[in-house]
Amino acid sequence: MTLLNRKTAALGIAAMMAIVPLAGCGSSDNGNNGSASSSAPAAPSASPSASPSASPTTSSSASSSASSSESASAGPSASQTKLTGDFEIQYFVGGYGDKWWKKVISDFKAANPDLNVIEDGGPKINDQNKPRWIGGNPPDFVYIDGPNLNDRQMVEDGQLEDLTDWLQTATNVDGDKILDVLAQAPQQYDGKIYNIPLVLNSWGIFWDKALFKEKGWAEPANFDEFLQVSDTIKAAGITPFIHTGKYPYYINGAFLYPAIVSNNNDDYTILQDMAANKVDAYKSPAVLAALNQIVQLRDKGFIDKASIQINHTDSQMLFLQHKDAFIPNGLWLPNEMAKDVPQGFDFGFIPSITQKAGGKVVANTSTATVAIAKKAKNPDAAKAFLQFIFSKAQASQWAELSGAPSNIKGDISSSNAPNFVKDAAKYLTDPNTVVIPTITFNADVDKAMQDATDALTIGKITPEEWVKRVTDAVAKVQ
Amino acid sequence: MKARSSNWQRGVFIGTFIVPTFVFFCIFTIYPVVRALYYSLFDWSGMSENKTFIGLGNFRDMFRDPIVWRAIGNDYFLVAGKIAGIMLVATFFAVALTRFRFRLAGFFRSIFFIPNVISVVVIGVLWNFIYNPQIGFLNAFLSLFAKEKVTIAWLGFASHTIWMLLPPAVWAGIGFYMILMIAAIQNVPESFYEAAELEGAGQWHQFSRITVPLIWEQMKVSIVNIMMTTLNGSFVIVWIMTEGGPDNSTQVMGSYLYQMAFRQYHFGFAAALGVLILLLSLATTVALQRLLRREVVELG
Numbered sequence: 109m110t111l112l113n114r115k116t117a118a119l120g121i122a123a124m125m126a127i128v129p130l131a132g133c134g135s136s137d138n139g140n141n142g143s144a145s146s147s148a149p150a151a152p153s154a155s156p157s158a159s160p161s162a163s164p165t166t167s168s169s170a171s172s173s174a175s176s177s178e179s180a181s182a183g184p185s186a187s188q189t190k191l192t193g194d195f196e197i198q199y200f201v202g203g204y205g206d207k208w209w210k211k212v213i214s215d216f217k218a219a220n221p222d223l224n225v226i227e228d229g230g231p232k233i234n235d236q237n238k239p240r241w242i243g244g245n246p247p248d249f250v251y252i253d254g255p256n257l258n259d260r261q262m263v264e265d266g267q268l269e270d271l272t273d274w275l276q277t278a279t280n281v282d283g284d285k286i287l288d289v290l291a292q293a294p295q296q297y298d299g300k301i302y303n304i305p306l307v308l309n310s311w312g313i314f315w316d317k318a319l320f321k322e323k324g325w326a327e328p329a330n331f332d333e334f335l336q337v338s339d340t341i342k343a344a345g346i347t348p349f350i351h352t353g354k355y356p357y358y359i360n361g362a363f364l365y366p367a368i369v370s371n372n373n374d375d376y377t378i379l380q381d382m383a384a385n386k387v388d389a390y391k392s393p394a395v396l397a398a399l400n401q402i403v404q405l406r407d408k409g410f411i412d413k414a415s416i417q418i419n420h421t422d423s424q425m426l427f428l429q430h431k432d433a434f435i436p437n438g439l440w441l442p443n444e445m446a447k448d449v450p451q452g453f454d455f456g457f458i459p460s461i462t463q464k465a466g467g468k469v470v471a472n473t474s475t476a477t478v479a480i481a482k483k484a485k486n487p488d489a490a491k492a493f494l495q496f497i498f499s500k501a502q503a504s505q506w507a508e509l510s511g512a513p514s515n516i517k518g519d520i521s522s523s524n525a526p527n528f529v530k531d532a533a534k535y536l537t538d539p540n541t542v543v544i545p546t547i548t549f550n551a552d553v554d555k556a557m558q559d560a561t562d563a564l565t566i567g568k569i570t571p572e573e574w575v576k577r578v579t580d581a582v583a584k585v586q
Numbered sequence: 587m588k589a590r591s592s593n594w595q596r597g598v599f600i601g602t603f604i605v606p607t608f609v610f611f612c613i614f615t616i617y618p619v620v621r622a623l624y625y626s627l628f629d630w631s632g633m634s635e636n637k638t639f640i641g642l643g644n645f646r647d648m649f650r651d652p653i654v655w656r657a658i659g660n661d662y663f664l665v666a667g668k669i670a671g672i673m674l675v676a677t678f679f680a681v682a683l684t685r686f687r688f689r690l691a692g693f694f695r696s697i698f699f700i701p702n703v704i705s706v707v708v709i710g711v712l713w714n715f716i717y718n719p720q721i722g723f724l725n726a727f728l729s730l731f732a733k734e735k736v737t738i739a740w741l742g743f744a745s746h747t748i749w750m751l752l753p754p755a756v757w758a759g760i761g762f763y764m765i766l767m768i769a770a771i772q773n774v775p776e777s778f779y780e781a782a783e784l785e786g787a788g789q790w791h792q793f794s795r796i797t798v799p800l801i802w803e804q805m806k807v808s809i810v811n812i813m814m815t816t817l818n819g820s821f822v823i824v825w826i827m828t829e830g831g832p833d834n835s836t837q838v839m840g841s842y843l844y845q846m847a848f849r850q851y852h853f854g855f856a857a858a859l860g861v862l863i864l865l866l867s868l869a870t871t872v873a874l875q876r877l878l879r880r881e882v883v884e885l886g
Contacts, residue, residue: 238633241633241635242632242633242634242635243635244635255848256848258851261631261633261851262633264631264634265631265633265634265635265636266634266635266636267633267634267635353742353831353832354828354829354831412720413719413737413738413739413742414718414719414720414737414739414742415739415742416739416741416742416832417717417718417719417739417740417741417742417828417831417832418718418719422718426720426721431720551849551850551851552850552852555845555849555850559831559832559833559834560833562831562832562833563744563832563833566742566744566832567744568744568745568833
C-alpha cells in the first residue's frame with residue numbers, strides 16, 4: 109500500500125514537472141526578444157491574478173467604494189470638492205526620514221477631515237507592497253525612492269497615471285501653477301509625464317576645505333585646476349581621487365554625466381537622448397571626450413587603487429580620514445556620514461569638475477519622485493494631495509525636516525535647514541549652473557555603463573570599447 | 587479482520603508522519619519550482635500586472651548572454667576549488683586530530699569549527715577587511731616584507747577575481763566537514779590500526795588503506811554536499827563581497843539571478859536562470875555519484 113502511494117505521488121510530481129515545460133513548447137515562436145523589451149503597450153494580460161502568496165490587501169483599502177473613476181476632474185477645482193473615502197499613500201523611509209511625510213500627511217488630513225488617509229510607510233514598504241502592484245490593487249499615491257522601485261520601469265509596466273494633460277493646468281493650493289513652482293522639470297517618457305520630482309539633490313565632487321587650507325592647495329573650479337592641484341596632492345603623498353567601484357553609478361553620476369554635458373557645449377539633451385536609448389547619442393564625441401577625462405585621471409595615477417573593490421561607505425570613510433582628497437558623491441554625504449565626520453572637517457563641494465576654464469558648472473541632479481497609480485481607487489484625493497505638497501510652504505518644511513533641498517522653488521535661506529542644504533540650493537538656482545533634470549536610464553543600459561566605467565578605471569577597456577559595449581546594450585533593449 | 591485493522595492503524599501511523607511533510611514539501615518546494623518554471627516562460631518585469639508569454643525565449647537569451655557562461659564557469663570553478671580545498675584540509679585536520687594524538691586536540695577541533703558558527707555574511711564582511719587595499723590585513727602583512735607599502739586591490743583584478751573568493755569559501759566550509767570526517771574516523775575500530783601497525787604499516791599506509799576506504803561513504807556525501815551548496819549558495823559570499831563585480835568578473839549564477847530579477851527587472855529571465863541552476867545541480871549530482879562510485883567497504 110505504501111509502495112502504491114509512493115508511486116502515485118511520484119507520478120503526480122513527475123506529471124506536474126512534465127506538463128509545465130511542455131505547455132511552453134506549444135506556442136513558443138513569439139519573436140519577442142525576452143529581455144528588456146520596453147513592452148508597455150497592453151501586453152496580452154496573462155493571468156494577472158498570479159500574485160504569489162501574500163494576500164493583496166493588508167491594510168483594508170479594498171473596501172474603498174470608488175471604483176477607479178476615470179473622470180478625475182483635471183482642473184484646479186479638485187481641491188475645492190469635498191474629498192471622501194480612503195486614500196492610501198506609499199512612502200519609502202530612507203535617508204530623508206519620514207518626519208516630513210508625517211507632518212504633511214497630518215496637515216492634509218486636517219484640511220480634509222472626511223478623507224480617511226492610510227499611510228504605508230517604512231524602509232521595506234517597496235517590497236511589502238509589491239504583490240499589490242502586481243495584483244492590480246496598488247495604493248493611490250506613491251513616493252518613488254529606495255531599492256526595488258524604479259520610475260522608468262513603473263512607467264514601462266503601465267503602473268503610473270499619465271499626468272501630462274492634468275499638469276498643463278494644475279495649480280497648487282496657493283493657486284500657483286505646479287509646473288511653475290518646480291525647480292526641476294519632470295522627466296518625460298515619449299513626451300509624457302508620469303511622475304513629479306519632489307527632492308532636488310545634486311551629484312558632485314567633495315573635498316575638505318580645512319585640509320586644503322592647511323596644505324595651501326587651491327580649491328579647483330575647472331578640470332585644469334583639478335588636474336593641477338591633484339598633481340600637488342599626489343606629490344604630498346595623498347591619493348587625489350577615490351570613488352566606489354562597487355557602485356559605479358557614483359562616479360557616473362558625479363563625474364561622467366556632467367562631463368558629457370560640458371563636452372556637449374552644456375547641452376544636456378544628449379543625456380536625455382541617451383536615456384531614450386538613441387544609439388547615436390552614445391556615439392557622440394562628447395561621450396568619448398568625457399570618458400577620456402576619466403582615462404586622464406587613471407593614467408596619471410590619481411584614482412585610488414582601492415576604489416574598484418570598495419563600497420560607498422568604505423570610500424567615504426577613507427575620504428573622511430584624508431587618505432584621499434576628492435570624492436564623487438551626492439549632497440546627502442554630510443548627513444549620511446554625520447557620525448563619522450572628524451572635528452574641523454569642512455565640506456567643500458562643486459557639482460562638476462570636468463568643465464573647461466571659464467565653463468559653466470554642470471549639476472547632475474538626483475531626485476526622488478511622486479506619482480499616482482494608474483489603478484488608484486481615489487485619484488481625486490491623490491491629485492489633491494499633489495496640489496497640497498507642491499506648495500511653496502513645503503519647500504522650507506521639506507528642507508528642514510528631511511535635510512535635503514526640495515524641488516519646489518522657494519527661498520529657504522530664512523528656514524532652519526542645515527547650512528549645506530542652503531548652499532546647495534544656492535548652487536542649483538544659480539543662473540550660471542547648468543542643471544540637468546533627473547534622468548533615469550533603462551536598467552540594463554545603466555548596468556552596462558556602470559560595468560564599463562569600472563572596467564575603464566582599471567584599464568581593462570578603452571573609451572571606444574566603453575562606447576561599443578554600451579551601444580550593444582542599448583541596441584538590445586530597443 | 588484483526589490483521590487488517592492493525593494494518594490500517596499502521597498506515598494511519600505512517601501517514602501522520604508522511605502526509606504533513608509531503609504537504610509542506612509540495613507547498614514550499616514543488617510549488618515554487620513549478621512556479622519558477624512557469625515564470626521562466628514569460629517576459630515579466632517582476633512588478634508589472636502583465637506578463638508576455640515568450641515560450642523558451644528566456645532560455646534562448648540566456649545561452650546568448652556571455653555573462654551567463656562566465657557565471658557558470660565561476661560556479662564550477664568554485665565547486666572544484668572548494669571540493670579540493672575543503673576535502674584536503676578537512677581530511678588532514680580530521681586525521682591529525684584523531685590519529686596523531688596530541689594534547690590540545692579538543693582545543694583545535696573547536697577552533698577549526700568556529701567559522702561554521704559564524705554567518706556567511708559576517709565571513710564575507712570579515713574577508714572584505716582582510717582584502718581591503720588601504721586598511722586590510724593582507725596588504726599590511728605583505729608590507730612587512732616589502733620596501734613600499736603594498737596596495738594591491740585583491741578584489742579588483744581585471745579578471746580572475748573569482749580566485750580571491752575561494753579562500754573565504756574554503757575557510758568557511760572546513761569545520762563542518764572536518765567534524766563529519768572525525769566522526770567517521772572514530773567509527774573505525776582501533777584494532778585495525780593496531781594490526782596494521784604490528785604489520786609495519788606507516789601512517790600513510792594506514793590512511794590510504796584503512797581510513798579512506800572506510801570513510802569513503804562520508805567523503806562522497808561531503809563532496810556531493812559541497813557541490814550542491816556551492817551551486818545553490820555561492821550567491822551569499824559573492825553578493826556580500828563583490829556583488830558580482832568588478833565588471834561581472836565574479837558573477838555566479840545565483841548572483842546574476844538576483845541582479846537580473848531585482849536590479850534589472852527581468853524576473854522571467856531570472857526564473858529561467860533558476861531553472862538552469864536546478865538542472866545543473868541535478869545533472870552534476872548524478873554525474874558525481876557515478877564518478878565517485880567505488881566498492882563500498884562495510885564493517886561486518
